Amino acid sequence: MAKLFRAVILGPPGSGKGTISERVASSFGLQHLSSGDFLRENIAAKTEAGVLAKTYIEKGALVPDHVMTRLMLPRLVEMTRHSWLLDGFPRTLAQAEALNSACELDVVISLNIPLETLKDRLRHRWIHPASGRVYNMRFNPPRVQGVDDISGEPLIQHEDDKPEALVARLRHYKDVAKPVIDLYRAKGILHMFSDTETDRIWPYVSSLLSAKIPTDLADAQRATTH
Ligand SMILES: Nc1nc2c(ncn2[C@@H]2O[C@H](COP(=O)(O)OP(=O)(O)OP(=O)(O)O)[C@@H](O)[C@H]2O)c(=O)[nH]1
Numbered sequence: 001m002a003k004l005f006r007a008v009i010l011g012p013p014g015s016g017k018g019t020i021s022e023r024v025a026s027s028f029g030l031q032h033l034s035s036g037d038f039l040r041e042n043i044a045a046k047t048e049a050g051v052l053a054k055t056y057i058e059k060g061a062l063v064p065d066h067v068m069t070r071l072m073l074p075r076l077v078e079m080t081r082h083s084w085l086l087d088g089f090p091r092t093l094a095q096a097e098a099l100n101s102a103c104e105l106d107v108v109i110s111l112n113i114p115l116e117t118l119k120d121r122l123r124h125r126w127i128h129p130a131s132g133r134v135y136n137m138r139f140n141p142p143r144v145q146g147v148d149d150i151s152g153e154p155l156i157q158h159e160d161d162k163p164e165a166l167v168a169r170l171r172h173y174k175d176v177a178k179p180v181i182d183l184y185r186a187k188g189i190l191h192m193f194s195d196t197e198t199d200r201i202w203p204y205v206s207s208l209l210s211a212k213i214p215t216d217l218a219d220a221q222r223a224t225t226h
Pocket residue numbers: 011012013014015016017018019020036088121122124125126134135136138139140196197198199
């Protein structure tokens with residue numbers, strides 16, 4: 001069986017992790033696990049972790065490391081037989097060390113996007129909660145404003161995308177992300193991408209993964225996901 005491929009995508013809120021992760025999943029057949037979406041699923045299901053996490057997310061704060069690790073690592077065990085791309089976790093050094101003790105990563109992608117670009121993107125982000133489909137009134141608008149293209153259900157904006165919560169998220173992200181980025185740079189697996197447009201970053205991410213993911217694995221993964 002071809003060696004499985006494990007990757008992480010890092011970046012501040014609004015940097016395009018979800019957008020690029022969907023393209024990676026579609027192009028290379030990796031399973032995309034978004035920690036933010038998984039948290040929101042747990043919040044909606046009123047699980048113990050979800051109820052606790054909600055109190056932090058509403059304040060634009062990070063969920064404590066032990067809660068995130070206890071939530072994410074068992075989910076990764078369920079995905080043991082798949083190649084995957086992890087989005088939004090790890091967010092802190094403690095989370096990165098917990099992840100590193102559980103599995104070996106092949107690639108870490110880090111998105112470096114200007115602050116004003118992030119603010120503008122999140123101001124115009126609309127989401128269909130049930131599916132997690134993400135829209136942007138300037139980048140990928142829905143056919144009908146405020147309505148999900150597939151289900152016809154209403155779109156919402158995340159509370160923590162609102163400007164007052166966003167400033168806290170962005171300031172805090174910088175403080176906690178640096179040691180994580182330094183850790184993966186020291187491991188020699190960090191690949192940093194900087195631009196204001198996802199469409200300009202994507203070709204470089206795609207080339208990197210094409211070089212790193214064994215062809216037989218990519219073909220096998222695509223076959224299972226299409
Ligand atoms: N204008 C513009 N919007 C973009 C671009 N790339 C992504 N977006 C939009 O910007 C918003 C943020 O993109 P996401 O992919 O959700 O970013 P993220 O890093 O996953 O954000 P979090 O979930 O908050 O961590 C979404 O509404 C995207 O549709 C781009 O190149 N230009």
